[in-house]
Amino acid sequence: MHAYRSHTCADLRAAHVGETVRLSGWVHRIRDHGGVLFIDLRDHYGITQVLADSDSAAFAAIEKLRAEYCIRIEGSVKARDASLVNPKLPTGEIEVYVRAMDVLGAAEDLPLPVFGEPDYPEETRLSYRFLDLRREGLHANMMLRSNVVRAMRARMWETGFTEFQTPIITASSPEGARDFLVPSRLHPGKFYALPQAPQQFKQLIMVSGFDRYFQIAPCFRDEDPRADRSPTDFYQLDVEMSFVEQEDVFAAVGPVLQAVFEEYAGGKKVDPCSEWPRIPYAESLLKYGTDKPDLRNPIEMQVVSEHFRGSGFAIFAKLLENDGTEIRAIPAPTGGSRKFCDRMNAFAQGQGLPGMGYIFWRAGSDGLEAAGPLAKNIGPERTEAIRVQLGLGEGDAAFFLGGKAAQFEGVAAKARDEIGRELNLIDENRFAFAWIVDFPMYEADAETGKIDFSHNPFSMPQGGMEALAGDPLAVNGYQYDLACNGYEILSGAIRNHKPEIMYRAFEIAGYPSSEVDKRFGGMVKAFKYGAPPHGGCAAGIDRIVMLLADEANIRQVIMFPMTQRAEDLLLKAPSEPTNEQLRELGLRLAPQE
Numbered sequence: 261m262h263a264y265r266s267h268t269c270a271d272l273r274a275a276h277v278g279e280t281v282r283l284s285g286w287v288h289r290i291r292d293h294g295g296v297l298f299i300d301l302r303d304h305y306g307i308t309q310v311l312a313d314s315d316s317a318a319f320a321a322i323e324k325l326r327a328e329y330c331i332r333i334e335g336s337v338k339a340r341d342a343s344l345v346n347p348k349l350p351t352g353e354i355e356v357y358v359r360a361m362d363v364l365g366a367a368e369d370l371p372l373p374v375f376g377e378p379d380y381p382e383e384t385r386l387s388y389r390f391l392d393l394r395r396e397g398l399h400a401n402m403m404l405r406s407n408v409v410r411a412m413r414a415r416m417w418e419t420g421f422t423e424f425q426t427p428i429i430t431a432s433s434p435e436g437a438r439d440f441l442v443p444s445r446l447h448p449g450k451f452y453a454l455p456q457a458p459q460q461f462k463q464l465i466m467v468s469g470f471d472r473y474f475q476i477a478p479c480f481r482d483e484d485p486r487a488d489r490s491p492t493d494f495y496q497l498d499v500e501m502s503f504v505e506q507e508d509v510f511a512a513v514g515p516v517l518q519a520v521f522e523e524y525a526g527g528k529k530v531d532p533c534s535e536w537p538r539i540p541y542a543e544s545l546l547k548y549g550t551d552k553p554d555l556r557n558p559i560e561m562q563v564v565s566e567h568f569r570g571s572g573f574a575i576f577a578k579l580l581e582n583d584g585t586e587i588r589a590i591p592a593p594t595g596g597s598r599k600f601c602d603r604m605n606a607f608a609q610g611q612g613l614p615g616m617g618y619i620f621w622r623a624g625s626d627g628l629e630a631a632g633p634l635a636k637n638i639g640p641e642r643t644e645a646i647r648v649q650l651g652l653g654e655g656d657a658a659f660f661l662g663g664k665a666a667q668f669e670g671v672a673a674k675a676r677d678e679i680g681r682e683l684n685l686i687d688e689n690r691f692a693f694a695w696i697v698d699f700p701m702y703e704a705d706a707e708t709g710k711i712d713f714s715h716n717p718f719s720m721p722q723g724g725m726e727a728l729a730g731d732p733l734a735v736n737g738y739q740y741d742l743a744c745n746g747y748e749i750l751s752g753a754i755r756n757h758k759p760e761i762m763y764r765a766f767e768i769a770g771y772p773s774s775e776v777d778k779r780f781g782g783m784v785k786a787f788k789y790g791a792p793p794h795g796g797c798a799a800g801i802d803r804i805v806m807l808l809a810d811e812a813n814i815r816q817v818i819m820f821p822m823t824q825r826a827e828d829l830l831l832k833a834p835s836e837p838t839n840e841q842l843r844e845l846g847l848r849l850a851p852q853e
Contacts, residue, residue, distance in 0.1 A: 264332055264364075270306025274353045276337045281356060283308060284332045284364065286394065287325050289375050297322050298355075301333065304399075307349060310335065310356040318361035328374055328391070330365035333358045382815075387829040389820055401817050404524060405805045409476055411523055412497050412801070415516045421474040421499070426461035428478070433460060433779070438482035440492075448846035454480035454493075457798060459718060460783050462500040463755055466794040467786040472512075473500045476801070482826075487813050488747060488803055491826040499752070500796035506738055506754055509795050510536075510695060513750070517742070517799065521691050524808045529690045536742075540698040545665070546588075549673030551699075554746030555692035557680035561672060564589045564660070567646050573637040576617070579662050587662040588672060591650045592679045595657040596620035600682070601632060604659060607678055611671045613661070619643055620657035628654055666706075677746065691744055691807070698722070699739035702732040702768065712769050715739045719753035720795075721765060728764045738795070749804050752797025759787045 264284040272281065285303035292298075296313045299322070310333055312319045318333070325331065335358040346352030371387075372380045374394045385392040392398055413423070432439045432453040439453040455461075457479050465473050477498040485491035499513060514533030521530045537555075544551050547560040565587045568576040579585050595601070601618040608616040617634045630643035650658055659675060661668045680686045701721050703714035711732050719737035721727045727735045738754035756762050762784065766776045777784060805817040815821040822828055842848065 268305040269301055269303040269308040270350055272308055272337055272351050272354050272356070274339060277339045277354060279337050280334070281337055282332065282334045283310070283356065285330070286374075287327055287329045287331060287367075290325060290327065299325070299358075301331070301356075302394075306351060308351045308354075308356060309346075309349075310358050312358040312361075316358055318358045321361050321363075322358065325363075326367060326369075328367040328370060328394070329363055330367070332362045332364055334360040382823070383829060386815075386821070386823060389830050393819070398816065401805070401809045401811065402819055404809055405801070405817055405819075408520055408524055408805050408808065409495075409801060411520050412516065412799075413476060415519055416474045416497070416499075419472075419512060419516060421472040422470065423475055424465060424470070424473055425475060426455070426458040426465075426477065428454060430455050430461075440480045440482050443845045443847055445844050456481050457496070458498055459716075460780065462498060462796060463718065463757075463783060463794065464786055466500055466502045467757075467789070467791045471502050473796075474498060477798070479798075485822075485824045485826065488806065490802065490814060490818060490821060491824070492822050495801040496798040497801060498796070498798045500794060502792040502794045504754070504793070504795050506697070506740060506795065509752060509754075509797055510740075513797060513799070517693075517750070517804075520804070521808065525691060526808070526810075527689075529687075531690070531692050533693070536693040536695055538695045538697050541696055541700065541736075542698070544694075544696050545669055549669040549671075549676060550746075551696050551741060552743040552746060552748040553673075553694060553696075554677060554680070554686070555694055555743075556687045556690050556745060557676065557685055559591055559593075559676050559680055559685065561588050561590050561676065562650060563587070564646055564649065567642045567649075568638065568660075568662075571638040571642060573617070573634055576660070576662050584664050585662065586665060587660055588665070588668075589646065589650055590616075590659045590661070590672060590676055590679060591652055592657040592659060592683060593652065593685065594655055594683050595679060596622060596655040597657075598631070601657055601659075603682070604675065604679060608659075608661075608671065608675060611674060613668070613671055616675065617660040618657055619646065619660075621647060621652060621654055623654055632657075634660065694743050696741040696743055697739075698736045699741075700733065701735040701737040701739075701765070704733060710770065716751070716753050717766065717769070718755050718762075720756045721761070724758075725761050725764060728761070728768060732768050740797070742797075742799070744804075745807060747803055747807060748800075749807070750797050750799040752795065754793070754795035757787055757791040757793055759784055762787070 261282055266282045269283055269285050283301055285301045288300040288302035288307060290299055296311060298309060298311045300307050301310050312322050335356045337354050338357050340353060340355055372384050372391060374391060377395060377397050429442060429452045437456055442452040444450045444452060458475060458477050462473055475498045477496055478493055479496055480493045483489060483491055501509060501512060518530060518533040541551055544553055549561060563586050565580055568587050569580050571577050576587050601620055605615045619630050619632045619635045621628055621630055635643045652658060661672050699715045702711050704711055715737060716739060719739045722736045722738055740752055741748050742750035756765060763773050763776055802814050802817055806814050809817055811817055
């Protein structure tokens with residue numbers, strides 16, 4: 261018999277009754293039933309109930325056990341009485357009578373319980389992450405993550421992609437976030453960077469003649485944390501293809517992601533990739549207020565400016581006299597009560613706005629009647645025109661926001677989500693996807709007017725060099741995202757592989773040719789030697805697993821995450837360097853103010 265176990269804690273069944281077995285694992289729970297001690301013994305695979313009474317030679321030692329002791333037991337498999345069978349456990353038909361027990365690793369008093377899933381302070385959980393990971397929910401999340409990665413990798417190989425690894429220590433590259441810099445000992449005063457993404461390398465792989473690349477790639481970005489984003493590093497399914505257009509990328513990646521979601525969706529409906537809509541970026545902002553819409557929510561916003569222009573509602577009427585302003589309506593089917601409207605008005609105030617105007621429709625003495633402060637100010641003809649445009653009826657409502665779209669769209673998107681949740685309009689048992697396309701290449705700084713890239717700087721502008729001769733803010737790129745249930749889970753583009761277009765694209769954003777050569781010399785050089793048209797994408801593994809695990813915080817699907825302040829409480833990172841390390845690197849720390 262093996263020194264530690266003949267079976268795992270998930271293996272034993274009624275067919276094993278009478279056998280002598282050896283199990284190893286952790287003491288999950290101890291119960292004293294009047295001279296009979298029951299232990300739920302847990303390992304990676306499952307739980308087996310073991311027991312000992314005063315006739316067992318191990319009884320005295322078992323009495324001294326505490327939760328999370330790591331032990332080895334030897335004993336005989338017995339059938340449980342029919343009334344005591346636990347159908348919730350695969351091993352619920354049997355138990356093991358313990359004849360011998362050894363402590364493999366004693367445990368001190370626990371700083372947080374492993375049995376059960378009580379909510380504990382995150383600081384404690386991350387300081388003792390090895391205990392936290394023993395808990396059933398988190399343990400299952402890590403196994404889900406591992407299985408999702410395995411499934412992605414297998415399906416990419418099956419689809420004709422080849423896996424390559426790219427460097428971790430590399431040069432700095434603008435990817436929209438801050439780099440993590442690594443000082444060079446051999447080249448004092450110079451720094452490497454950890455890759456924000458394998459962007460340049462995967463494009464060089466295409467220029468090198470390889471056709472369909474993928475990688476489960478670690479990426480490093482010094483970012484401010486959010487619930488759906490790690491502040492230091494993350495993993496992505498990185499993909500690049502040669503001789504492709506945008507639809508070719510969709511056709512290659514869509515079935516892979518659909519299959520992964522279907523395998524691990526836990527019974528939820530997964531929209532087939534053949535039905536994922538293509539929504540232009542501008543349309544997405546107009547209808548949903550965001551470029552990552554949750555399409556489980558059927559609400560679509562509409563512009564209703566004409567109904568308020570010159571109306572008796574002076575706030576909106578005066579607002580519309582300014583260039584670039586509009587009034588947008590958020591329909592709220594079944595939201596037609598003053599109580600609900602007041603609640604949503606308070607929600608808007610909590611988001612920093614004065615409030616949201618609203619109209620709701622109810623039965624009146626002469627038919628349908630519009631109610632609310634706005635209805636009184638603009639009159640029945642205008643309210644009826646709004647109702648007809650929005651397709652609303654009795655018991656419905658609409659909320660209104662106005663100004664320059666960029667100033668209120670963020671709140672409008674949150675309000676749309678909140679209305680959908682409050683009115684139970686969201687199908688919680690569905691994964692709904694949408695390709696967001698036609699992203700603008702450039703954006704202007706609101707204060708200075710300076711033109712800069714709004715997305716990936718390596719994307720091909722739609723219309724090529726000709727498009728770059730006109731208004732930069734009118735240029736769209738062959739850039740695309742995939743949104744799922746309100747999260748961006750993939751981003752990609754058809755790449756700019758022509759040096760002359762690349763120089764011009766960067767010139768518009770204020771980067772002269774010399775700067776392009778300095779920053780991206782390797783890639784520009786490669787593009788001068790027969791670069792193929794190519795494109796690709798990257799899907800965020802952490803965020804996909806977060807969705808599949810139905811978690812609201814990305815740290816729940818990362819094995820050893822950082823805190824909100826980008827600290828590792830277990831291994832104490834970041835840490836102060838020693839003087840010797842600083843001398844080797846030729847560095848001196850400036851005093852902190």
